[in-house]
Amino acid sequence: MIPVTHPARRATPAGRARAGRWFGLAALLPLLAGCSSxxxxxxxxxxxxxxxxxxxxxxxxxxxxxxxxxxxxxxxxxRYRASNTQATYAPDWSHSxxxxxxxxxxxxxxxxxxxxxxxxxxxxxDPYRPIASDKAPLRVEVVALNWKWLFIYPDHNVATVNELVMPVDTPVAFKLTSESMMNAFFVPQLGSMVYTMAGMQTRLHLIGHTPGTYAGMSSAYSGSGFSDMKFPARVVTEDDFSAWLAQARSSGAHLDAARLSELEVPTHGAPLQRFSGVDTGLFDRIVGRYHGMGDDEICLPGEQPGATSKTSSLVASASRTAEN
Structure with a gap:
């Protein structure tokens, strides 16, 4: 016996479409619940x-x-629906x-x-504008690598990969550049985003008022490892910052030109690293690396001078465009 569906219970195409829209809206509600965070x-x-x-x-x-x-x-x-005979009908009205x-x-x-x-x-x-404070700013030099972040603390002679630590209520004066691809440095809970470009230097000033760990990221696509360019931005007390500096100085690793070349090799999911010493002027040498160079002289890790890659040409073009 074939079951018979009552006409009133048959779903029409319009009814199915309406139900689908309501179902879609209901499916989005769990996502909206997290908007407050x-x-x-x-x-x-x-x-x-x-x-x-x-x-x-x-x-x-x-x-x-x-x-x-x-x-x-x-x-x-x-008010002016067709069935409302009480509404004023004025077909010649044109101006008020x-x-x-x-x-x-x-x-x-x-x-x-x-x-x-x-x-x-x-x-x-203005990201270049220093933050007024009774405390002296902490200087941090930032280099966007493929695909990791290098943080150099010139006043303390330490450096880290994928770890940013700053004392609470202390202004931080950032100088930023990129080793190759253009990138963007962003810690949403602390403030402004700023771009980094090869051969160029930008600045940023931030301050954290509440101790905690905040998400730092790259907000500009820079290749296949872009999604790995995340780092914890930790705002800590003065005592915890001093303890962290002691840990970094005990690492025994030194950041020089040779070690920098290893870091410049594109990697995915680079681990946190700390360096107890940094060559003087390393950041400035990274900024000035491409100045006065032709396309055939710009090389990425693993390339030979004179063999210009598409990536190298893009780097040189971006650098010249930024300078102009």
């Missing part, structure tokens, strides 16, 4: 706090336009001075407010 909205430093406030203020100003438009669109669709004043004045005022706000915040949050 987004790192950008959980700042742990003054720069990140100011940036979050700027995002929220700008979003609120935009909503002043978006929300009324959505509400009025829904109201007009309901009051409406024109409203729809032009409000956006213009918002643009003026945004212009003033962004002008002030752009200067206040």
């Amino acid at each position: 987004l790192e950008l909205f959980n700042p742990m430093g003054s720069i990140a706090e100011q940036e979050m406030q700027l995002i929220l203020v700008c979003t609120g100003l935009m909503l002043l336009v978006v929300v009324p438009v959505i509400i009025l669109t829904l109201y007009f669709a309901w 001075t009051a409406i024109e004043v409203v729809i032009w004045t409000i956006p213009c005022l918002i643009i003026v407010v945004l212009a003033v706000l962004i002008w002030n915040s752009t200067h206040a949050l």
Whole structure:
């Protein structure tokens, strides 16, 4: 006997599509539950706090336009529906001075407010601008390698791979460059992102107010090992920072030109490393490596001088473009 489905229980194509949309929205709810923990909205430093406030203020100003438009669109669709015989029918209507004043004045005022706000915040949050503090800044030199991060502490003569440690409430003055590919240094909970380029030096100033370990990353695609360019950014107490320096100095490894060449070899999932000594001026030599060189002179690890690779040409081109 063939079962018979009651017509009222048969799913129509439109019904199935509607059910699919609701199912898709329900499947997204677990992802939305984690939105409160987004790192950008959980700042742990003054720069990140100011940036979050700027995002929220700008979003609120935009909503002043978006929300009324959505509400009025829904109201007009309901008010002037075909079945509403009470609505005014005016087929020849074409202009209202009051409406024109409203729809032009409000956006213009918002643009003026945004212009003033962004002008002030752009200067206040300039990554090159030092952070005012009673404490002397900690200097850190950052080199983006393939695919790992090198951090050099010139004042303490130590260096690390894929580990950034800074004292709490102490400004950190970063100098950044890249060994080859353009990259981007970013610790969302501490503040601004800045790019790194071969043959160029950029600067960044950050500060952490709460001890903890925060996610550091590369935010610009730089090849197959891009996803491995992650590091812990640890904000610690003064005592813990001193203890960490003692651990780094006890490693017995020295970072010189030969060791740097080994680090420059592209690797995936590079482990944390510490160096108890660093050659003086190593960072400056990395920055100046490509200055005054032709394409046929730029070599990556494993290449011979004179044999220009596509990657080498890209590096030289990016360096010249940045300088111009």
